[in-house]
Amino acid sequence: MSVRVRLAPSPTGNLHIGTARTAVFNWLFARHQGGKFILRIEDTDLERSRPEYTQNILDGLTWLGLNWDEGPFFQSQRLxxxxxxxxxxxxxxxxxxxxxxxxxxxxxxxxxxxxxxxxxxxxxxxxxxxxxxxxxxxxxxxxxxxxxxxxxxxxxxxxxxxxxxxxxxxxxxxxxxxxxxxxxxxxxxxxxxxVVVVDDIDMQISHVLRGEDHIGNTPKQILLYEALGATVPTFGHAPLILNQSGAKLSKRDGVTSIAEFQQMGYTAEALANYMTLLGWSPPEGMDEIFLLPGAAEKFSFDRVNKAGAKFDWDKLNWLNSQYLHQMPSNQLLELLLPYWQAAGYEFDAVGDRPWLEQLVDLIKPSLTLLQDAVEMSRYLFVAQLDFSAEATTQLQQSGTAAAVQAILTTLESYQPLTSEGIQSLIKQVTSEHHLKKGLVMRSLRAALTKAMHGPDLAQSWLLLHQHGWDRSRLEAALEIAG
RNA sequence: GGUGCCGUAGGCAAAUCGGUAAAGCCACAGGUCUUUCAAACCUGUGUUUGCGGGUUCAACUCCCGUCGGCACUGCCA
The missing domain is CATH 3.90.800.10 (Glutamyl-tRNA Synthetase; Domain 3)
Known part of the structure; x- marks a missing residue:
């Protein structure tokens, strides 16, 4: 008998993480078995069902890469x-x-x-x-x-x-x-x-794979299968996803809809990866970081755990950062552009492409969420930026003014500035003016980025330089510096 | 209240027929690297499998009891 599984969400809300995880297990099982994954929208509750929720569910599944083979079917059309x-x-x-x-x-x-x-x-x-x-x-x-x-x-x-x-x-x-x-x-x-039973019979569903909260429905449904003279399918009940306090994760626990995760800057791959890990563990020798198709090769219900799994933001974040760090820069750039645009940063997505790609290379290793790129690169997009308190303190320290002045003067002979140029410029300044490298670097960071923490300084300088912003920032810093 | 399910370190978990428990990952601590933060890399902390009995040469694994958590208990899905 061929394997046919289905996801049967009700459009009474946005695609929820629990439903999505169930979708993942169904999809994985279908792909592993070479079966079909069917999507059926359970809109029998006319009062609460909304078309926009259906759309949200379809979009979410698509985004996650959980493509279905048949459907979507609508129960409201099968009365x-x-x-x-x-x-x-x-x-x-x-x-x-x-x-x-x-x-x-x-x-x-x-x-x-x-x-x-x-x-x-x-x-x-x-x-x-x-x-x-x-x-x-x-x-x-x-x-x-x-x-x-x-x-x-x-x-x-x-x-x-x-x-x-x-x-x-x-x-x-x-x-x-x-x-x-x-x-x-x-x-x-x-x-x-x-309705579930009638549909599952009609659609020849072979395996009903769903959350543990449906266990109590199963005996009733089995009775219905018998009454309707149908073969009872195989059932599999996956553990629930729990919140911090151990209760079933619900909308009340904050972010639970897939669309929200997407907005926050999680990648579809990382989210799908993490959801798979919520209840399933990869077999010996298989890495925990995997794509859905890879997991499908190994997936089986033998390795689905019985106990509920607490949702762990730390681990999800770590996973997401892994995906971001490994992503080719041009691909990551495409994902980042909307966030920068939404932040109101001005740039030419086409003309500034080379500059933007350098920027992505610069911040990529520090990203956890796509959203992080907004704050992390603000100093490179916004011309008028206040000095942070820390930066101001640094600039007012003795010796800083001299360092900034020295850099400004020396900069003249390094046009246009290059990566190598920056290194030798710093060497030159430290030796000619007998300044400690640490002081020079801190002064530079404060002046150039207006903050004391951030991505690699030399690369930051280069990007600023390419925008023609480095000289003015050094001059502005000089005014503040003691 | 009833029924059912579940219970391995802070979190996710591994341990195929009972055969030396805590592999691996996250988190945490320390260290290395470095101009900073982060990343990366290295090292380390954490246990006697909720608890109590029983069966057995041997129990996380089987049995009984107990406690706890959760789910369901609708003319919702």
Missing amino acids: DLYREKIHILLEKGLAYRAYDTPEELDAMREAQKAKGEAPRYDNRHRYLTPEQCAAYEAEGRSAVIRFMIEDDREITWTDLVRGKLSWKGRDLGGDMVIARAASAGDIGQPLYNF
Whole structure:
């Protein structure tokens, strides 16, 4: 049987890191097995589903490189199929109409809780006579469709990551609602647990790979597969991604949507790499830094961990920096341009290309996030920049003025300035004026970059020089210097 | 409350059928390099596998109990 897996996100929010990680596992599994990865949008909740969320999900998956082979399919367009299946269950006597009002159900659950019992539907409408049904309908009541779950059933399956799992029918909460209320003889909006099964059967899904939060749904769904006369697929439940305090990572924990990670300057490769590591560990001998296709070659659920994984920003950041450091400069430049543009820096992306590439080479080893490039290169883009407090202090130290003056004077004979020129200029200044190299360098840094920390000074100077900014900065520094 | 899952160093984790635990990565500390910060490189700290029993020559691995965490428990997905 061919391997077919699917990702079934609901468009009630932006693509979430948890959903994306599930997507990664599905994609990896499909690629490893030579199977198909299908995308299905679960928009059965008409109230909360939004087209912009669907777009966000599609964009996020695409950005991450998680291309799908079929779809996207939309459940909202498949209602006829669901109705048809519900009719079949109704006719087989496996499902029935229940006329309870929400208030009655609430009261029932309250009473159960008061008695210290687990809240569940007591199946009170399971065997209503046609007369009783008619009476309720005459009252104007609408009915949900409930699927019968026998208390004494035992549902067992072998989970790809957890092994043999077993559930008792009585712990499933009573007969489950598979379609929302609708008036007289109609069938309302079909619900998630039912729709998923119908679709997975229809799309011949062979492996259902999802988050651990769906474990409790699995026995109900298995019952539905049986009722619909279908083969039960293989299930695999991956551990959840946890926040710092160990709870399921949610929107409340700050950044959790893929689009936000993207904006902050994480690369798709690093994020995908990190998400894979959240629950899966590469086999012996395989590096932890890998691209999705490489991981696909080795991926198997044998190596998916059972325990939830805490999200670790430090490690993600480290991974991202690794990708950035290894990236060819011209490629990195393309990623950086939008950040500089957004910061309002003025430059000619085409004409300044050689200069920009030198800049990328300069800051690349220090980047963690693409966003970092904005602050890191500000002194090279912004002409009018205040001296930092530290730089001012440095400039006012004795000897600094002399050093800056000496550099300014010596600079005359080094036009145009080159890398080698800078080195020999500094040598010349230190020896002719009997200045310590450290002082010269610190003075230079303060004057040129207006800060005491930053990328390589000689290269910075060169870039400044190419913009014709070095002389004016040295002169400005002189005014401040004691 | 009920049901289920999980529990190896600060974090991610490895340890194929029970056979010397903590490989590797992040973080942290120190060092090297250097004009600074970062990067890079080197070295190092951290444990007795939540706890208590049991089976066994041998238990992170199996069994029982216990504690803790989390998930689910909806006419949401």
